[in-house]
Amino acid sequence: MEELNNFKETTYSMPRIGDVAPDFEALTTKGKIRFSEYAKEKWVVMFSHPADFTPVCTTEMSGFATRKAEFDALNTELIGLSIDSIHSHLAWVQNVRENTGVYFDFPIIADIDMKVSKLYGMLQPNESETAAVRAVFFIDPNKKIRLIMYYPLNVGRNMNEILRVLEALQVSDKHKVALPLDWNKGDKAIVPPPKTLDELNERLQDTTLEKVDWYLAKKEIYN
Missing domain, CATH: 3.30.1020.10 (Antioxidant, Horf6; Chain A, domain2)
Structure with missing residues (x-):
């Protein structure tokens, strides 16, 4: 019984394909947003990373940044997230820009209280209690979740696949x-x-x- 209680305490919500994306307010590197009012009439790719100033996360965020024009062409906004403060996010963005010339020109949620991470099932206790896994949510203009990807902390995502499935969803809807x-x-x-x-x-x-x-x-x- 004690083990069951412990399991319940560390089990977080897991949105599913077809669900309306849970609404939230959050502070980001682009200012405060309410998700239900954000990017109206656009798709959203929301993705989490374990922590700022870490190597794999830096490569991934740089990948989103350098290919942002491709997401723009698909009428899609990007939103990042990690369990770090807004000050950490800003320092990391500037550090990467100074060292590589890559600028993370999209909002990154400062989820220091883990509110959004828990709401979207980005915290998975058997992986980590304090760092979000590498989740990707594809959300259509009606704010419905259309596709979800989860990666562990130690494996980076594939940007070609993220763009491929985004375009596939849009083509499937259109035709x-x-x-x-x-x-x-x-x-x-x-x-x-x-x-x-x-x-x-x-x-x-x-x-x-x-x-x-x-x-x-x-x-x-x-x-």
Whole structure:
């Protein structure tokens, strides 16, 4: 019973795909924000890192910064987070800019009270009680969580994959299609399978599709 009580004390909420992103107010390197009012009509990629002034985190934040124009082109705002003070964040941003020329020109949440980390399940006790894991939340303009990635403290993320799945989500929404294994921009997309016999017969007669079989067919998509 004591072990169960201890487990309950250290279990934090874990938002799921399809949930509305939990709202919060927070101090960031760009000023105070209320998330529900932030980046209206835009996608948001919110990501956590374990700590400022650490090597893997520096490479990751630099990756987001140097490719920010690609996120801008996808109508997407970036928001970082760690369990550090605003003063630590500002000093780290300036340190990296002085040493590498890379500027973290996006808000970084100062989550010193761990409020947002707990709200989003970024604190995972078996990994660390005081440092957020490397979580990435893809949130659409309706503030719905569409995709979640979690990485441990000692493994950096893949920026190509983050951009790939962001674009895949947007393409899927726009064209009402699904995306196959290893899909990249320019590849064919999977069309929804037939749901009636009439649709099945239409599918069999459709010469514009690349058909593996009636239930698996692909088509070209154009933006």
